[in-house]
Amino acid sequence: MTLETHAAADADPQPAGRFRYEALADFIAGLVKAGTLPAGSRAPSLREISTQHRTSLSTAVQAYRLLEDRGVLEARPQSGYYVARAAAALPLPAPTRPPLRPAKVAVSGLMLQLLENASNEAYVPLGCAIPSPRILASPKLDRILARTARTKGAQLNNYSPPRGEPALRSEIARRAMRFGQALPPDGIAITCGCTEALALALDAVTEPGDAVAIESPTYFGLLQVLRMRGLRAVELPTDAATGVVVDALRDVLAAGRVRACVLASSFQNPMGFTMPRANRLAVLRLLAKHRVPLIEDDVYGDIHFGEERPVPFSALDRHDNTIYCGSFSKTLAPGYRIGWIVPGRHMARVLESKFASTLATPVLTQVALAEFLSSGEYDRHLRRLRREFADTLERMSRVIEQAFPPGTKISRPAGNFVLWVELPRPVDTRALFGQALKKGVCFAPGVVFSASGRYAHCMRLSGGHGWDAGVEKGLRALGALATRALR
Template structure:
């Protein structure tokens, strides 16, 4: 047995001697960043110490930030991580704007349909991460048991079993919503469209976050509505002081916001901010449409509170779906529209008439038997790690001065590049390299954010993804 450790009295603990020798190998370049360190058993043999001592040495090296453990792979020399700089809150025009982003959205979706394109543009979870086998098994079982009712219309308000499970989950988010206050929909997109139709007429003005989800902007465009942008902080969400000033000077028909993990910034509005938002809109009887599609995908230990939890008059229309968290293709969403319930129920009949029956029942059973919570625990862990990993890769590969958001939930990041980079041109160049990204102008009614892009972290980390980020960085650098 070869030993580099003396057998006499130790001036320092034995495990620290082992750790110091590995540190020297790292400092002298024998072990390079990203390389695998010898296994615990091998280190034990090399230095003539027990496995327990080797474990203590690696714990010390981890604490020093020199190595990192990878599940089922061992310990690796940690790659130095660049310091992430977050974008500042953008100054947005106060003008009321007609929306025209439909063409940009169509281009993004067309690229997303191409199987050879790496899908970093859409906020869609990778199918390989979803509990497909379990859901398919449940769907087949439900179909056998349901018989004829499984292929019949499930008229509004939709599946009672699903509404009951949804009501239970909203309690975990600080809101008390009864099953009879919920209407199921064909995804969150229909829920948002129904809410906008219920509280506006063509020509009305709706306050939106800036930047905001392009699907919201497309909905406004199709309904003949106008938008006014409210500055939004990458961490704390909508600037409520700016919104309050708008409420005093503008005639707003509604406010549409994503207080929990906004898209594309990933911002999380503090609880006191959510309460203030609800109260200020309630005082002026301006409906709040709350989009909560990412709420279940928190990276921290607790599910954030819903703004709906502060609603006392039914002024908040809460929308969500299972598309981001469980099954995009099932197209099952829901809305708790408060005092607009009857109006939404009627509009649903003129929209899709009914929500697909079997997907509703399958999701209801998956929620009831605990499968959803079990799946979410692993999904949250994956997204938290992948968001951090992709963000670090972007910071390392993109031009100097690039800024990246650090969301605490969801799986998208917002990248602000130096002013000389044109995001639309970058999208063209990226597609030529079989990479799809979402350019910043899609997320603004005034088509601002010309040097910004949104990237999805819902794709598992692979050499291809790593190479794609490096390619994007090089393409952005060429524009400077």
């Protein structure tokens, strides 16, 4: 069906007494209902729709406004119209309840298996939280890197200054200003990814044997960083919507059990939560009161699906008690290994540790990245990335709703590109992991996200690859395996 069957002149009532824009709106609503335009996906642009249906632009605008009023489409400034997300059919994962005791960090043997298999192209890549090179590709960055190597290669074949390249630090400071982080470029030190930033932060404020409060579940790389330093972990209970349970942190701090606390700034990996502002402020107050520094990990902050980038803890912290860690690994260039740390009063200690760990961060990539950031291209790149990840997670959620067993729960992140899935017990995702590999699918089993072997009934699924038929097939295969495990 096309609209031509309906319409003569834009504002003329149709034979059935309807205006043309109403017929156009019904046509689009039909596409949404049929699944041709899935929830969360981008609707055709106004120009496309008016050309395709030979209507004026103002008719298309009227139709889209009507669909907005009906809750079928939603407008996102500077980005166009999107199909509104349907009310989620599956509940959020249950709040977690780890014991509030410091314990040695046990890292599951499955973690190495996961890392080995995650980059194997033979598998559907739902395992590691790595964006696909296709999605990250920026021809402009490639060109800048090539030109920088050609014109300044010899000159840049050197150690960078201890804090890293000044031009890159200036660009990072300029961006941070936008979300309320007032940073002098000299307050930033460039690191080899966020991993090194986290390690340097921990080295600055802890000694081996100390306990560190962390979210439970948490990113498994952090568990390794803790373990390799002989640090113990206190796993904090979390809620899939609001993050760390503030009362639990209060108890842990009151017991004087921890020397530092590591939290995600937003879109936590793996649960996806962003702590509400009031909870962040409460956390900052508590930590300052007990003189326990906060180390925040903000690798996902730029991948926000809503309009506003969440404000990191450090931008809210009046006590100078937060060490900020970030990187470009999830948004642009994991292979460049460029991150940064804002260590506040711990800068000297951090620079000493940096010297001892990697001495300096490679210069060529820092200089190229600085030029790329100053070109303005990064913002365009991020807009595309956010659209693609929002769309992918939406589609993945819909398939999980259809293909996973009754009782399944999933996270609803407002940014990032991973989903946390809680399966009905007694499904054990450790067993499912091997079975899934045999079916050609890799995912991250829940236990790798806990310092104490929890979450065997959970899994994390990465949408970093983007959406395609292979991902859909892989998800359906996982759903079938989980359903079988329950029989």
